[in-house]
Amino acid sequence: MLVSNTSRDRPDGDRVNDKARTRERNRAAVQEVALRLFAEQGYEATTVAQIAREAGVSHMTFFRCFPSKEAVVLDDDYDPMLEELIRSRPVTEEPVERIHRATMTGLGQVYEHARETLLRRTELLLSIPGLRARIGENLASARTAFERGLTPEGEEPGVETRAVAAACAAALSTAVIAWSETGGEADLPDLIDRVFHALRGLPAPEPLSPEVRP
Amino acid sequence: MLVSNTSRDRPDGDRVNDKARTRERNRAAVQEVALRLFAEQGYEATTVAQIAREAGVSHMTFFRCFPSKEAVVLDDDYDPMLEELIRSRPVTEEPVERIHRATMTGLGQVYEHARETLLRRTELLLSIPGLRARIGENLASARTAFERGLTPEGEEPGVETRAVAAACAAALSTAVIAWSETGGEADLPDLIDRVFHALRGLPAPEPLSPEVRP
């Protein structure tokens, strides 16, 4: 259904559905146009109709790609990675510590590859009052990932697990926000470290980067 | 309009504006009608116009009382109390512990007086997908209160403080949600205690009430 591969015509490598392809292409186009317009003229001032027009699709296609205007900014896909990283940490560690270390690893990678993207997106998020309030949703998906990472397969998480997951998601989000508020000047891994240390009631770690604040 | 109460006739104590009075009365009426209608026929199915009509005010008055339809459900005013309670705890305590204890005191009081109200409101909140996502906002106000409670007057909170505040708000919210999911059967103070203990990496406390789960 997804992969049909009528290989008789085209002997070359990637042979996914043209349909799915176009869909993805549309989605990407819409997102790109949207983010550009948001940056250029502001979020509120940009209408869905305009985005659709400039992306060369209809109004409806927009909503078929993104469930809402906000989703264009909020969409995020680091969560599955984080879940896996948490699960792979030893269960002997305290839940908060597992998340702490998993996050350090995961975000460390993101930090290397997609630093700029993450920064721009977060700044945009914070600059739009309507979205700022909704960081919680963003957070909710991280929370779920943490929860799943902490809970053995097939079990239901207890209140404690759910609370720890939610709390860590909130703490992490705070670190990312603080980082974006410095315009990316601060060292994100270091901020994350400090935040989790504070949560666990540990003394502040020595900074990895020489100058976090001048 | 509804009640005229011109204060020259009444020499008694509370001498607030009649205007402000009526405003409050309007606000209360709107909120009451809204919550009733939400419960009766669902949140989505209830329009602002209908609420306004049944409350005997205009469409506009609704929005002058509540910035949005959602605010009717989300509005909450425990926060100033929590801020004060936190501030009054000794600074020698760890931040998480300060919030933990302050919350135990504060929510303990609410639990006595407004248990039913809190329960209904939370249940409503969870039952409405559109609002469920926005618990984050609700949380944001608690976070701010925690932040302020932890920060000495005139200072700016650091990342650590902000993170701890956000994390505790998330944890608290989880406890309240879990409580409402049991239909109020569970003991909220006990849940809060467990949640904060988990956060601090302490062993689970013995329950205060004999039977939390049968």
Next chain:
DNA sequence: ACACCATATGTTAGTGAGTAACACTTCCCG
């Protein structure tokens, strides 16, 4: 190769939240 079907898209028309502008009433204060 041809017909069939599923799926993505566009068109149109509608609902409902939230806002702006202006006129009107009502209370407060000098």
Next chain:
DNA sequence: CGGGAAGTGTTACTCACTAACATATGGTGT
């Protein structure tokens, strides 16, 4: 008592989002 301030209502508007139906297009079975 008169003028200003603040609250309210009316109307008209924008815009996110949805439903229904028509249409195109690529994939599939024969």
